[in-house]
Amino acid sequence: MLKRRTFLKTTGAAAGAAALGFPAVLRAQPKQIKIGAVHPVTGPLAEIGQACRLGAQMAVDAINAAGGIKSMGGAKLVLLPGDSETKPDVARTVAERLINDGAVMLTGAFHSGHTMAMVPVAQQRRVPFLVDISAADVITANVAKSVKEGQQKVQYVYRIFPTTTTFGRRAIQFMNEIFKATGVSPKRAVLMYTNDAFGKPQHEGFLKAHKEQGAPFEVVEVIPFPEVPTDLSTEVSKAKAAKPDIICPITRPASATLLLRELAKQRVDILGVISPGAPGLYEKGQIDALGKLIEYTMDSVPWINPISPKTRKIAEEYAKRSGGKIFDTNSGYSYEAILVMADVLERAKSTDPDVLVEAIRATSMRDPIMVAAGPIRFNEVGDNASASTAMVQILGQKPLVVHPKESAEAKLVFPAPKFWERG
Amino acid sequence: MRWALSLALLVLVILPNFLGSYLLTVFIFIFFYAYLGQAWNLLGGYGGQISLGHAAFVGVGAYTSTYLSMTYKLSPWIGMFIGGAAAALLGGVIGYLGFRFGLRGFYFILLTVAFAEICRLIVSHLEPLGGALGLFITFTGNPWQFQFSDNRSYYYIALGMMLASVAIVGAVERSRMGAYLVAIREDEDASEALGVNAFATKLAAIVLSAFLTGMGGTFYANYLFSLQPNTAFGIPLSVEIILRPIVGGSGTLVGPILGSFILSPLAEVSRAYFARGGLSGVHLIIYGSLLIAVVLFFPRGAYPYLRGLLRRLPRRGAP
Numbered sequence: 001m002l003k004r005r006t007f008l009k010t011t012g013a014a015a016g017a018a019a020l021g022f023p024a025v026l027r028a029q030p031k032q033i034k035i036g037a038v039h040p041v042t043g044p045l046a047e048i049g050q051a052c053r054l055g056a057q058m059a060v061d062a063i064n065a066a067g068g069i070k071s072m073g074g075a076k077l078v079l080l081p082g083d084s085e086t087k088p089d090v091a092r093t094v095a096e097r098l099i100n101d102g103a104v105m106l107t108g109a110f111h112s113g114h115t116m117a118m119v120p121v122a123q124q125r126r127v128p129f130l131v132d133i134s135a136a137d138v139i140t141a142n143v144a145k146s147v148k149e150g151q152q153k154v155q156y157v158y159r160i161f162p163t164t165t166t167f168g169r170r171a172i173q174f175m176n177e178i179f180k181a182t183g184v185s186p187k188r189a190v191l192m193y194t195n196d197a198f199g200k201p202q203h204e205g206f207l208k209a210h211k212e213q214g215a216p217f218e219v220v221e222v223i224p225f226p227e228v229p230t231d232l233s234t235e236v237s238k239a240k241a242a243k244p245d246i247i248c249p250i251t252r253p254a255s256a257t258l259l260l261r262e263l264a265k266q267r268v269d270i271l272g273v274i275s276p277g278a279p280g281l282y283e284k285g286q287i288d289a290l291g292k293l294i295e296y297t298m299d300s301v302p303w304i305n306p307i308s309p310k311t312r313k314i315a316e317e318y319a320k321r322s323g324g325k326i327f328d329t330n331s332g333y334s335y336e337a338i339l340v341m342a343d344v345l346e347r348a349k350s351t352d353p354d355v356l357v358e359a360i361r362a363t364s365m366r367d368p369i370m371v372a373a374g375p376i377r378f379n380e381v382g383d384n385a386s387a388s389t390a391m392v393q394i395l396g397q398k399p400l401v402v403h404p405k406e407s408a409e410a411k412l413v414f415p416a417p418k419f420w421e422r423g
Numbered sequence: 424m425r426w427a428l429s430l431a432l433l434v435l436v437i438l439p440n441f442l443g444s445y446l447l448t449v450f451i452f453i454f455f456y457a458y459l460g461q462a463w464n465l466l467g468g469y470g471g472q473i474s475l476g477h478a479a480f481v482g483v484g485a486y487t488s489t490y491l492s493m494t495y496k497l498s499p500w501i502g503m504f505i506g507g508a509a510a511a512l513l514g515g516v517i518g519y520l521g522f523r524f525g526l527r528g529f530y531f532i533l534l535t536v537a538f539a540e541i542c543r544l545i546v547s548h549l550e551p552l553g554g555a556l557g558l559f560i561t562f563t564g565n566p567w568q569f570q571f572s573d574n575r576s577y578y579y580i581a582l583g584m585m586l587a588s589v590a591i592v593g594a595v596e597r598s599r600m601g602a603y604l605v606a607i608r609e610d611e612d613a614s615e616a617l618g619v620n621a622f623a624t625k626l627a628a629i630v631l632s633a634f635l636t637g638m639g640g641t642f643y644a645n646y647l648f649s650l651q652p653n654t655a656f657g658i659p660l661s662v663e664i665i666l667r668p669i670v671g672g673s674g675t676l677v678g679p680i681l682g683s684f685i686l687s688p689l690a691e692v693s694r695a696y697f698a699r700g701g702l703s704g705v706h707l708i709i710y711g712s713l714l715i716a717v718v719l720f721f722p723r724g725a726y727p728y729l730r731g732l733l734r735r736l737p738r739r740g741a742p
Contacts, residue, residue, distance in 0.1 A: 041703040050703055083694065083703060088647045088654055089452060090694075096445035097695060116559060116649035123562070124572060125444055138559040151564040152572075195548065197555040197651060 033069060033351060035060070035341060036080045036098030036127075037334070038108035038118060043086025048110060048330050052132065053081050054322055055331030056107065058314070059338030069342060071349045077342065084114050092117040099125050104351040105344075107337045110330070112136035112197075119143060122156045126353040128344075128360060131159035132337035133330060135167065136201065140382040156353065158360050158378050160340060161333055162302055162387035168205030170389045171276035171300040172213045174403050178391065182414045185216040186245030186271050192235060192259065193250035194227040199278070202250045206276040217245065228254045236262040245271050249278065256280030260293045264419035271415035275299040282392055282399035284326070294394050296416030298402070303371045303390040304332040306401050306409040311369040332370050340365055340376060371407045435582060439575045447574040453687040454581035455642060460667030460679030461588040462635035467665070468673035469592075469601060470628045471608030473528075476517075476535030478660035479542045480510040480633045484640025485650055486546060489558050492568065494551075499569035503641040510637020511630045513538070518629035522622050527611070536658070543656035557651035560644065569645040577646055584642065585680065588635055593676050595631070604628055608674070636664075670717055672724025681726050689713055 037056045040049035060079045068074040080098045084091035091114035095106060099121070106122055106129040109115045115134040122129035123143065131139060143157045162170070179185045193203035203222070210219060221242040225235050232255065239247060247270055249259055257280070263273070273296075275281050281299040304327055305311045314335065315327035322331075340363065345351070348359035365376040371390035379385040391403035395410050402412035439447060459481065467473050487509045488502030497505075520526075521534045547555045564572045571577060595601045603624045606614035615621050644650050654660065668674075671682025690710050697706035721728045 042707055046703070053703070083706070085707070087659065088649070088651075092647060093445075093448050093452065093691070094694065096448045097691075100443060100445040112559075113557065113647070113649045113651045113654060117647040120562060120648060121444075124574065136556065136559065138561075142559065142561045146562045146564070151562065195555065197557065197653070200554045201556050 031073075031075055032078050033072070033075050033104060033345060034078045034080050034098075034102040035338065036082055036095065036101075036103030036106045036108075038082040038084050038091055038094050038098070038106065038114070039334070040086040040110055040114070041081070041083040043084075045086045045110060049083070049086075051322070051325065051328065051331040052108075052110060052334035054318070055327075055334035056132075056338050057081070058318060058321065059335040059342075062314075063338070063342045069345045071346050075345075077338070079338075082108070084109055084111070086111065086114075088113045088117040091115075092121060095121040096125075099127050103127065104353075105130060105341055105356065107132050107334070107341070110134065112139060115139050119157050123152055126154070126156060128353055128356045129157045130337050130341055130344075130360070131157065131161060132334045133161045134159065135161060135164045137163045137165055144381045154354060154357055155382055156357060158382040158384075160337055160376060160384045160387065162389060163383055164201045164205040165208070166383075166387050167202060167277045167300070167389060168207075168209035169213065171206055172209040172215055174300055174389075174391045175217075175274060176213070176215055178403055178412065178414060179216060182412075184271060184415055187217055188220045188242065188244045189217045189246045189248050190221045190223065190239040190242050190244040191219050191248045191250075191276075192223045192225065192239060194229075194252050194255050194278075195224040196227045196252075198252070199224075199227070199250045202277060206248070206250075219248075220244065225255065227252050229258055232258045232262045233266070236266050236268065240266055240268045244268075247273050249273060249275050249281075251275070251278045251280040253280035253283065253286055256286060257289060260290055260297070264293050267418075267420060269418065273297045273416070275301075277301050277389055282394065287394060287397050287399075291397075292422045293419065295397065295422060296394060296413055298391055298393045298412070298414075299399075300389045300391050302329045302333065302388075303392055303401055303407075304328065305369060305371045305390075305407050307407055308367065308369060310367065314369060329370075336369055336376075339369070371401065371404070373404075432586075439578050444574050447578050449687060449691055451574070451577050451581045451646070453683045454578075454585040455639065455646075456663060456667050456687065457680045457683035458581070458585045458588045459636055459639050459664045460671070460683060461585070461592050462632050462639065463664050464668040464673055464675075464679050465592050465595060465604075465635070466625075466628045466632040468668050468675070468678065469596065469608065470604040470625055471674075472521075472625055472629065473532050473665075474535040474629075474632075475532050475658070475661050475665065476537075476539030477632075477636055477664045478656050478658070479535075479539035480514060480636035481640040481643055481660060481664075482539075482542060482546065482650075482652070482655035483510045483513055484637030485644040485655055486552055486558070486640070487637075488641040489560060489644045489650060490552060493558065493560070498567050499641050499645055500567070503569075503638050506640055507634040507638040510640070511634035513542070514629045514633025515626065517633075518626045522625045522629075536661075539656055539658070539661065543652045546652040546656065553650075555652060557649055557655075558644075560648045562648065569641065577642075580642065584639065589676060589680070591631075591635065596676060600624060600627065605674070666714075668724070670714070670721075670725060672721075672726035672728075675724065675726050677726045678724050681729075682724070685717065685725060686714075 039052040060077045064076045068076045082094035082098050095118040110133045112134045143155050146152045147155045193199040223235050277300045318327035343365045344359045348355045372386045373388045374386040377385045390401045392399045393402045400410040484506030487506035488499045491497040491502040492499050517538050521531050603619045607621050667682035668679040672678030693706040693710040
């Protein structure tokens, strides 16, 4: 009922404005363009959701400060923030409400389950949905498939974040490039992963990419462990028995701490720890807790581009507005999604959903603020073809990008000194 | 009373013609949670056997029908009943263990929570069920696959499910079993002394309750298009199921429906008006406070209070 009232009010206002503005030829151009952003701002994922929301809001503010959407008479962007409360049913309802409130495009939703729940809303109500973060391949692949098979007419769902497949491919690619550049090629790798919603697909993607692309090393052992583990000594002795040259761990913060401590305790003799992409190996809290044990650890993760002056400026402002937090992967991708939307609107010169989709498909946005393999472009499935991770290494107790070369801010160290030779 | 109900029903049936997609979604979740609440009510409300693990039945039902549909192309309309049966089986196991060994009160609650957690962990580690990542459903738009491109179809299905649950639980309420259940809730030992087979009655209640809840799982999966063990088996979903009958009045036929019509709009309004500013979570604080107020003022639920109020009204003849 409340919604109907606001609806009447807004349509009434719009009708009034239209009547008043009748002599003007360009009255179809909106002064405001609303964008709905659904993130898990409360619940178990609250901290991440809040970072995403702030990132998106800052991008909107920056675009408005620079004059809004110029091709549409300087129309200003308005962010309609939505909270999924870390629940899929709420994500779906909130997406519906934001569209009712006038959102012409959607972004979100971090959790793949929430993103999936929003996809039918975007498709049914014909509102382009630019997924900022969610790695499950099926999200876009499913829609592309049903459009291809004629069950749906147009694909309204696109994504700028690397997919699980991309994670695996980039990890293998980067490892191969690093081994070639340093002239050290490990022969035996042990893959250890946390057996949860994140670790399982991540390890599968890595193994698949290893098979497809090939690498000088062989994956001699795959060891899963439960999250949250109380002890990893058995897993680590198993790994040690396989005589690995490198350990490739897919962790979460709690398991990362245990794993690195156990590797050092059991004096596992390796060339280095290289993760195919996992949290727990680069955060400030983790570095403070692990000290020299985490030094030289490499992790292939989506990252902000450290050598882009634009990104640095945003990072400084982000620190100010968040009370000292770091501009990271999550806030970064939510920021980037809004930049892409602004770019799309600028070219579409309209908020018509199908015109927007055409503009999305024609996107070629240079200088992304995240580490990428080129300008942002969408492939036939609707994924960002240039989406990439970066190889980050802990050097001098700081996570620094060491690969790919175009984005590197420090020289990588490989092989890494043994755990017991680190002073 | 009868004409008022018929009128309400008529309104609900023609309502979709006047509602947009957003309000349809809100109504769909009102019906859906009322349905789950009604299924819980049978065991928890009438029988007094509180289960805090009902999400397990949603999960089992949802996973069963989705797995069958993805692997064997079996229509979820049929899978729905198989999922319900699987959930009923689980309910039977929980009930047998719990009631056979005389677990009451907190101990029975803990048993249901433990089973839900066990299910969650097992499914998280089953490769064919997608493990921790879960299952993702591809949209086909095929009604036979429980998929519709129009929200209105989901609305009518959810409405139908809610009405069916009312009819079934209503029939139980009027039957001998209903009387037994209430007797067990009020005083199990006394009822047994009077010849009520408490074990069999409670077991029948949990099996039926689990069957209905399991059928709801199919709707859950096909409306949200993906299943993750943490959400489908998690405590938050169990709590969501229980809240409706408690707020509306557990052990009454109208309770879960009324509770759902109170809670879902309350949550929506607090989201729509207080979730916009920079302060995240304010809407949840407001929702929580309202919830506390409702429970404080209507400790037995809203419906018993309303019923009392209606009885006190002076009766008038027809105009």
